[in-house]
Amino acid sequence: MPNCFQFITIIAFLVFSSCNMKFDKQKWERTDPGFPPEERTKMLHDLTSNYKLTGIKYSELISMLGEPDYIDSSALNLSYKIILHYDMIDPDYGEYLNFYYGKDSIVKFFEIHDWKK
Secondary structure, eight states: OOOHHHHHHHHHHHHHHHHOOOOOHHHHSOSBTTBOOTHHHHHHHHHHHHSOOSSSBHHHHHHHHOSOSEEETTTTEEEEEEEEEEETTEEEEEEEEEEEEOTTSBEEEEEEEEEEO
16 A cells, blocks of 8 residues: 555656646647747747757757747847736736857757746
8 A cells, every 4th residue: 555655756746747748849839929839838848858959050940949939130049939928918927948049050058038027
């Protein structure tokens, strides 16, 4: 008979694993420019933990993740919306996966950035 600790561990594992999913390019790509797909939140951990995202070319990143939601070529960065929550009319919370690349078009680093109104 499992003890209480084992039971809690099993429940925690089931809850955590149901919140995550493997990265899938088709599910990652956006269909609505205003709202990111729900699956992005669930795939974020797998994507950032199990895929090479730094040291690759800009074109390889776009090939892997599709067109970004935001590009600032003067600052050499691009972003993918992970979460965008609206409070009536205006957004009040957001989370983005930001990539920064050099003049050589190689991704230098990435970060997950969130903000609240």
